[in-house]
Amino acid sequence: MIGRNSYRGLRSSILDNTTATGYGASLSSDYSSSEIMLGLTGKHSSIINPKMRFDGKLHGSLTRESIKSYQEGTNFSWKDRTLVQATAGASATFVFVPQPNLQTYIKLGATRRALMGGKQASYSIDGVAISAATGNNVESYYTGELGFSYKSAAAMTITAGLKRHSTISSDSGTNTHISMNWAF
16 A cells, blocks of 8 residues: 655634734744655465464555644744654454354454654744654554354344553553444
C-alpha cells in the first residue's frame, strides 16, 4: 500500500476580541503538512488438523511527514519539522472449528513503532524559544483477543469477541463486540 495525505489550513482571524473588549489581539494562522506512507502486509494460513487452523500476519510501514512552520502572531509558533516513523508487527490466530456452524479463536499480536527522525521540536511561546526532544519516541503495543462465530439454522450469525491491549507506557484497555446478522 502506498498512501499520501496533505492538508492546509488558512484562517484570516482565529482570535479577535479587540472590538468587543478593547483588549487582546487579532491573530491569523496558516499551516500545512504532507505525508507519504509505504506499507506492506503478508498473511499465511495453514490447516493444523480438520478442526484447527493457524492464521498469521506480518505488517510494516514507513511514514514520512513534513510539517511546515506555523505562527500565531507573537503568541505561538513552531519551526519546520520532518517526522519519519517505522512500524512493524505480527499476529498469530488459532481458529478452532468444533462443528461446521461454530468457530472460536484466540489471537495474539504485537506492534512496535519507532520515531526515527524529527525527534527535535522547536517552539516559541510568547517570544520564548523552547526546544524539546522528549516524549514517546518508541512504543510497543500488545493485543490478545478471544472470540467466536455461530451460524444458526435460522440463517442468523452471531459473532462476539473480547479484546485486551496494553503498551510499554502503561496504557491499556479492553473492548468487546457482539453482532447478529440475518440472511434473507
